[in-house]
Amino acid sequence: MVPRSFVVTRTRQDTRDTATLWLTAMDGAPLAFEPGQFTMLQAYGVGEVPVSISGDPADDGVLQHTIRDVGSVSHALATAETGARLGVRGPFGVGWDVGTARGRDVVIVAGGIGLAPLRPAVLEICANRAAYGEVTLLYGARTPAERLFTDELPRWAAEHGVAVHVTVDRSDDSWRGPVGLVTGLVDRVVFRPELATVLVCGPEVMMRHTAAAFLDRGVAPADVRVSMERNMKCGIGLCGHCQLRELFICQDGPVLGYGLVASLLTQAEL
Ligand SMILES: Cc1cc2nc3c(=O)[nH]c(=O)nc-3n(C[C@H](O)[C@H](O)[C@H](O)COP(=O)(O)OP(=O)(O)OC[C@H]3O[C@@H](n4cnc5c(N)ncnc54)[C@H](O)[C@@H]3O)c2cc1C
Ligand code: FES
Incomplete structure (x- = not known):
């Protein structure tokens, strides 16, 4: 249940309400995942929500999330800036197999x-x-x-x-x-x-x-x-x-x- 700390290394505004974040673990450890799995992504002080991983499963050094701003937590995540720290638990769940x-x-x-x-x-x-x-x-x-x-x-x-x-x-x-x-x-x-x-x-x-x-x-x-x-x-x-x-x-x-x-x-x- 304890989140790992990740830092936002890059952001991209994809559409009016959707942005992609690239994150790297502060502890340097990789985060391997299966396509379709999600993480519990936490904007410190705001809240935590499930978000699917949108990145390349062959690259376990970078965690990528694409987030649509629909409410308070997703807004804080979708508008996070380079250098911001976010909490990550996971990856969780069964993916596309x-x-x-x-x-x-x-x-x-x-x-x-x-x-x-x-x-x-x-x-x-x-x-x-x-x-x-x-x-x-x-x-x-x-x-x-x-x-x-x-x-x-x-x-x-x-x-x-x-x-x-x-x-x-x-x-x-x-x-x-x-x-x-x-x-x-x-x-x-x-x-x-x-x-x-x-x-x-x-x-x-x-x-x-x-x-x-x-x-x-x-x-x-x-x-x-x-x-x-x-x-x-x-x-x-x-x-x-x-x-x-x-x-x-x-x-x-x-x-x-x-x-x-x-x-x-x-x-x-x-
Ligand atoms: C397994 C899983 C994977 C997910 N993957 C992604 C992802 O890759 N990218 C992403 O942007 N979101 C994803 N979501 C949805 C994301 O978790 C929600 O958008 C988020 O929890 C909303 O929280 P909030 O506090 O920002 O908004 P809230 O305050 O909880 O909700 C604000 C308003 O938005 C509505 N709302 C909530 N969720 C959604 C939604 N999914 N679509 C439309 N309206 C909604 C609510 O009914 C409410 O009216 C995923 C959810 C699950 C369960
Ligand atoms: S989110 Fe708690 S049981 Fe699934």
Whole structure:
């Protein structure tokens, strides 16, 4: 439960309300993680919240987080400046388990800030690209200005053969791409339903509709993995804040097979 002290070494304002922080441990020890895991990130004197790791799993010397400013703690984190000290516990939870998708087609579907928890999975796949079949990224953002990692999307396509499709809810004069929900892109994906692994992160309603679209195309519920967000306090299965029926999202998740959570996703009050 005791946080390690990290220092912010670099910041980047990604969009109007979202920033990425690069952090290094004050004790110099590495922080190895699996794509999809999160840390409990503490702004001293303000509070602590769960945030997924958005960096490269091959680089355990730098911890990267991409944070959307939605309230008091995320505001303090997203506006932290170079040199600021933050507390870090973790990494915690079960991630995307990308290695089990080797030999299969992989479809990655992100909505909004959901691309941040999926970025480490994309980087791991790109680093071992020959081990995977068709790899596709479907990404939906509210507006063109709210897209994340815009410098990397074309690189993943050009250098690693990832089929990247981006859509926005609302267009502007600069936008020439598709407009509409990310589920509208599913028909563009080339994949073998019986040999596909689908990784989904975004708002629950988006995850539900995306999972349904892939189930309709013959993918098994267990092969669709979603990342669940719940209030968390301890991050290690002690406090019960994240409990969803028999599941402790901080330990059993945040990434879970859709077959396990499908019925829970439809119950808004849980
Ligand atoms: C496993 C896990 C991974 C996460 N990864 C990330 C990440 O990589 N980047 C990131 O920015 N956030 C991430 N979150 C969400 C983040 O933890 C919350 O945004 C944060 O706890 C909000 O705390 P706050 O004190 O800033 O706002 P609060 O004061 O708690 O909330 C302020 C307002 O924002 C609303 N709100 C709270 N959370 C969210 C949310 N997720 N989306 C939209 N509105 C919300 C609340 O309902 C309230 O109206 C993750 C959450 C979990 C459980
Ligand atoms: S956050 Fe405490 S049990 Fe999951």
